[in-house]
Amino acid sequence: MSSFLRRLLTAVSFPFRAALAWLRPRPGIAITLTLIVLLGSTATLAAVVGGESSTRPPTAPRGTVAETFSYTDLRTAIKDKTVKAAELKPAEFRAEIELKDGAKHVVGYSPTDENHLAEELAAAGAEVDIDTSFARRGFPWGALLMIFGLFAVIGLIIYLQRQQAKAQGGVHAQHTKKAEKQGELPSVRFADVAGCDEAVHEAAELVEFLKAPDAYRRLGAKMPSGLMLYGPPGTGKTLLAKAVAGEAGASFFAMSGSDFVEMYVGVGASRVRDLFAKARQGTPAIIFIDEVDAIGAKRGGGADGGQSNRESDQTLNQLLVEMDGFSGNERVLVIAATNRLDTLDPALLRPGRFSRHIHVGAPSEEGRLAILGVHSKGKPLADDVDLPQLAKVTAGSSGAELAEMLNEGAIMAARAERSVITHEDLFEGFLRVVAGPRKASAMLAAGEKEAVAYHEAGHVLTAELCPTVDKTLHATINPRGQAAGFAVVGRSDRALHTAQHIHEQLIYILGGRAAEHVIYGTVSSGAANDLEKANQIARAAVEQYGLSAAVGQVVGMRSDVAMATADSEVRRIVEEAYRDSIALVEEHREQLERLTQALLAAGDIDHLEIAAAMEGSTPAARRPNLQPLPDPVVEPVAEEPEPQRKPSGKLWVPTPADVGSAIAAFRAEKHNKRALG
């Protein structure tokens, strides 16, 4: 019921809101209009009140109407020709009748009678007069102004509501803050964007277009209207868009997709319209829409099919309309960014819209070094800081995380009142970024701390013993953020995906559980995460990668039997890895003990201490009971790599990189804090 009312109100108030949105940036017009409305309303009121007394007809004083005189009586009087005079008032559909016997009556008539009533009265010998004075007094203007008055009042209410929302620091406050920054000329250049040279290279082409469109136009080339940047969060998409504007000397208009998402239908669309109108005034211009998936998700697919959906559809449609309106001479380029290209509405990606897609991926080791270089400029680094080593350690980190790491490091140094930033500061900064700030270790009971130490030692140990698993650079049992303990793995960027590697990766992931199992005979709740990860990897190996002999190389098979077989294969693969993991731990209890005691003594251990604890062991491959993988077919590299998408309804065949990146996600081993008791 109340939701129905809200919708009704939303629908009814839409024109007012749209008008208000249009007026907000035009205070001059708004004030003038308000004045007109106020004056008009006052004048109308005066006319209505004043007119009332002066127009009351003297011919028909109400008091003289003695008995009721019906319309039928009037018809009879016309037929008997007893009407002496009649004054018709079409504005009120009333007639004032004077009969030949001197009696006066007022009678109503229906609009359909209007035309012939006067004729019939005249034919019956009555003196007919038609009063048009009320119409002449400007009747439509009065009504119109009264409606305007209504608009003004409702508008004022909505305006006050918004002011209130703004005061509460809601979305609108953010919105206006962003709007103020719009149209700036960014100082960012391509040199500030490191570690994604290919993306920069492609973007540079568009800068040429923006700077000298004539050279292209002469050859009949049309400026692309949209550019889609896609990739994981924090990899520099916003930065790159800004750099395009900075290099081209274009003004930068930025908004986030979520800024367009509003409770009210039509507001998002009007914001799109505003944004494009503003950008067209200040060409060359870049319109940047971050998180475009908030408005550009596939249409009509929402499960709720409700209000918000239709709202975002309208917003998306408006965006498409604006982009289709480009003639190719605008010097306006729309850049959108998303983390998930596969969720976007295909209409957005068609030629003439966001037809160019640039992948901004997680930086490689070389890229990370370049990003560290960019962001360490102006930060005094101590001699012990080894940026190439940091680039190696931080595999999987995004540009934003690296920038944050350097900043946290600088904060650590400042807090310790050092004049330079040391390696330790930076490493602490890194740990803060990937796992959160250190927590007081008193949070864990002594017995729990020991269990966490054995668990982490189990991971470290199994990693050391498996030849294809990346080694631990740093392990800690000092709780940070959500994690009770974790290990930083020096992951190489190579994404291994052989059966051997997957088996050993599982041994390592389950190594923490295995250690707990061997020492205590039970497994803590904090290790549940590991099991989940292990299952994900095993499932990918079976269902997407064809590593199970029982399921075979058929990908995407969906029969009940096939799924049951796949399930049991996943279980088998995980169980076999777990058994191997336990065997490794049992064979190396001495090393496990040394690692655990080192962790308990210091809280943290680094790769040198790990090497010392591992003395007397040699890594050896454990044979997996998995199908060996066929050699990957190397295909010629396409000019623009087809983005990885999972079209719904169709079969998705993963590339070797998919399994690799699933594994890569486990860069820093984190565990939920153990449940007490």
Ligand SMILES: Nc1ncnc2c1ncn2[C@@H]1O[C@H](COP(=O)(O)OP(=O)(O)OP(=O)(O)O)[C@@H](O)[C@H]1O
């Ligand atoms: N490739 C890079 N080179 C230099 N700095 C970078 C790079 N990537 C990220 N950064 C740093 O991280 C900050 C945030 O990055 P940015 O906002 O551009 O990421 P994004 O890809 O747009 O993220 P999101 O998808 O979350 O919007 C940048 O302002 C910059 O300081």
Ligand SMILES: [Zn+2]
């Ligand atoms: Zn674990």
